[in-house]
Amino acid sequence: MNNLFVYCEIEDGIVADVSLELLTKGRQLAETLGCRLEAVAAGHNLEGVGAQVFPYGVEKLHVFDDPRLSPYASLPHTSIMVKLFSVEKPQIALMGATSIGRDLGPRVSSALGSGLTADCTALEIGENNLLYQIRPAFGGNIVATIINPDCRPQMATVREGVMKKEELGTAVGIKGETVKYDVTKYVSDTDFAVSIIDRQMEKSKTNIKGAPIIVAGGYGVGSKENFMLLHELATVLGGEVGASRAAVDAGFTEHERQIGQTGLTVRPKLYIACGISGQIQHIAGMQESSIIISINNDPAAPINAIADYVITGTVEDALPKMIKYYKKNTK
Amino acid sequence: MRLKIIVLAKQVPDTRNVGKDAMKADGTVNRAALPAIFNPEDLNALEQALRLKDQNPGSTVTLLTMGPGRAAEIIREGFYRGADGGYLLTDRAFAGADTLATSYALSMAIRSIKDYDLVLCGRQAIDGDTAQVGPQVAEKLGLPQITYAEEIQKVENGHVWVKRRLERGVETVSAPLPSVITVNGTAPDCRPRNARLVQKYKHARTATERQQSADSPYLSLLDARPYLNIAELSAAGVGADAAQCGLSGSPTKVKKIENVVFQAKEGKTLTAADTDMDELMKELIANHTIG
Numbered sequence: 001m002n003n004l005f006v007y008c009e010i011e012d013g014i015v016a017d018v019s020l021e022l023l024t025k026g027r028q029l030a031e032t033l034g035c036r037l038e039a040v041a042a043g044h045n046l047e048g049v050g051a052q053v054f055p056y057g058v059e060k061l062h063v064f065d066d067p068r069l070s071p072y073a074s075l076p077h078t079s080i081m082v083k084l085f086s087v088e089k090p091q092i093a094l095m096g097a098t099s100i101g102r103d104l105g106p107r108v109s110s111a112l113g114s115g116l117t118a119d120c121t122a123l124e125i126g127e128n129n130l131l132y133q134i135r136p137a138f139g140g141n142i143v144a145t146i147i148n149p150d151c152r153p154q155m156a157t158v159r160e161g162v163m164k165k166e167e168l169g170t171a172v173g174i175k176g177e178t179v180k181y182d183v184t185k186y187v188s189d190t191d192f193a194v195s196i197i198d199r200q201m202e203k204s205k206t207n208i209k210g211a212p213i214i215v216a217g218g219y220g221v222g223s224k225e226n227f228m229l230l231h232e233l234a235t236v237l238g239g240e241v242g243a244s245r246a247a248v249d250a251g252f253t254e255h256e257r258q259i260g261q262t263g264l265t266v267r268p269k270l271y272i273a274c275g276i277s278g279q280i281q282h283i284a285g286m287q288e289s290s291i292i293i294s295i296n297n298d299p300a301a302p303i304n305a306i307a308d309y310v311i312t313g314t315v316e317d318a319l320p321k322m323i324k325y326y327k328k329n330t331k
Numbered sequence: 332m333r334l335k336i337i338v339l340a341k342q343v344p345d346t347r348n349v350g351k352d353a354m355k356a357d358g359t360v361n362r363a364a365l366p367a368i369f370n371p372e373d374l375n376a377l378e379q380a381l382r383l384k385d386q387n388p389g390s391t392v393t394l395l396t397m398g399p400g401r402a403a404e405i406i407r408e409g410f411y412r413g414a415d416g417g418y419l420l421t422d423r424a425f426a427g428a429d430t431l432a433t434s435y436a437l438s439m440a441i442r443s444i445k446d447y448d449l450v451l452c453g454r455q456a457i458d459g460d461t462a463q464v465g466p467q468v469a470e471k472l473g474l475p476q477i478t479y480a481e482e483i484q485k486v487e488n489g490h491v492w493v494k495r496r497l498e499r500g501v502e503t504v505s506a507p508l509p510s511v512i513t514v515n516g517t518a519p520d521c522r523p524r525n526a527r528l529v530q531k532y533k534h535a536r537t538a539t540e541r542q543q544s545a546d547s548p549y550l551s552l553l554d555a556r557p558y559l560n561i562a563e564l565s566a567a568g569v570g571a572d573a574a575q576c577g578l579s580g581s582p583t584k585v586k587k588i589e590n591v592v593f594q595a596k597e598g599k600t601l602t603a604a605d606t607d608m609d610e611l612m613k614e615l616i617a618n619h620t621i622g
Contacts, residue, residue, distance in 0.1 A: 313603030
């Protein structure tokens with residue numbers, strides 16, 4: 001009772017990175033609180049899940065294995081979480097801020113009447129052992145600390161890449177226990193009212209999260225054509241292209257390249273920000289980059305404050321020269 | 332099939348293009364500096380509703396918005412683009428609502444409207460980016476939810492077919508009517524205002540607006556043309572329990588709000604001149620950042 005629960009997202013028997021990241025953060029929070037870390041796995045063919053989550057310090061794994069639970073669907077997964085939580089009464093429940101967690105979390109919170117904070121960028125234990133749920137708000141212009149003083153569980157979602165994923169190491173000696181449930185007692189026929197007609201999933205084309213160098217563009221890049229300059233520089237340097245939300249909204253590049261609070265969180269060796277003004281929403285997703293270069297024709301752009309190199313100038317002018325002098329100096 | 336479609340829409344401050352005057356010196360948001368707009372993804376939802384209406388003649392699209400009196404502008408904007416009716420859910424009791432209290436109020440309003448086949452709304456609003464209200468309304472109404480919709484393909488045999496856009500692909504689902512659908516920004520943009528509809532509806536007013544402009548020469552129109560009267564709904568009018576509304580019905584509380592100051596660095600200032608770019612590349616290669 002009153003433990004910390006993490007809902008694990010599972011596709012083809014593999015636990016998603018975001019869930020493992022939450023288990024890592026959940027382990028720290030549980031230790032601060034002196035409670036147990038527990039995980040929920042709902043899906044099919046889940047035999048391998050225990051081996052994936054126990055290294056993160058999960059003390060109890062709740063398994064709901066049924067062919068009807070995979071792929072994810074809102075209603076049956078909600079029923080399982082609501083019934084399980086009604087018995088287990090967790091003090092904290094964490095989910096990924098993905099298309100699954102952001103579908104499931106609000107429905108579960110509504111059914112339980114408990115508060116949910118979306119897209120947290122930090123989670124801490126504060127006064128009275130409350131979970132401080134920290135997130136940018138108002139388009140990233142402010143950062144708010146949200147608490148749920150009275151209702152349990154305290155629920156939060158966190159985007160992939162925001163928390164670090166780290167196994168505990170064998171010396172800790174936590175031994176996880178698996179509990180299997182009779183799924184028919186948790187779901188009803190009406191939970192399967194929505195049928196999946198077709199599903200086409202593909203592996204992501206980009207690997208921005210793992211790229212050592214990111215050339216990112218903002219609204220100031222100006223056009224889709226100018227974004228090609230970023231691709232050229234990224235190709236030459238062996239990096240990936242990222243973007244701010246404003247650039248994605250303007251249609252300059254694909255949504256999967258978005259970096260920031262509502263996109264990816266990245267920690268590359270080098271981050272080249274091109275025409276990005278630097279709203280908090282964006283900075284939250286890249287501030288831990290080792291070296292930051294800002295190219296902006298506005299010398300007062302907020303991003304310049306956190307940059308190691310500030311180039312005052314236009315993207316059209318600077319990028320071709322960077323390519324030229326990179327090539328010249330590496331010959 | 333004639334469909335009755337409710338579209339949930341929110342008036343939001345335009346947080347996308349925040350100027351330097353948008354933040355006050357004390358770190359709070361200067362709302363007056365931000366224009367109030369129709370939440371972008373709610374416009375995507377409105378377009379999906381209007382397309383369903385085009386496909387199913389005789390269908391109606393009704394907007395429901397919760398907010399202060401000035402949010403009546405959202406209803407008029409909906410009329411200009413093809414909506415047939417609208418409700419403004421407005422009450423001081425709703426002030427300070429988090430997503431759960433908002434969903435409760437909206438669900439009570441939808442229950443009071445009673446007769447509907449689909450509830451559509453944007454995936455999320457740009458002032459909070461939570462994406463919680465759609466699923467929470469669905470749960471409170473006891474209806475299935477389809478989130479991240481990119482295209483509502485058809486309604487057939489009492490079911491709606493929807494293509495969803497997920498992080499790594501697409502999924503097509505079918506759900507029984509009534510259902511709640513949240514629409515993604517990747518769905519087609521909303522059709523523009525129609526000049527004829529602007530002419531028809533520009534004098535549409537709520538009862539409160541009517542009182543506030545008692546000397547307007549257009550008030551007689553409101554009596555002559557009933558469709559120009561925008562209905563206002565109150566907490567009591569939709570049978571909402573005051574304890575579940577607004578601040579008192581909100582489990583989440585804001586503990587603290589900050590204007591975050593990032594760790595400033597002593598950055599080198601360069602220009603895009605050849606000499607500077609040459610030096611920069613040499614330096615980055617020398618310290619093994621690149622190359």
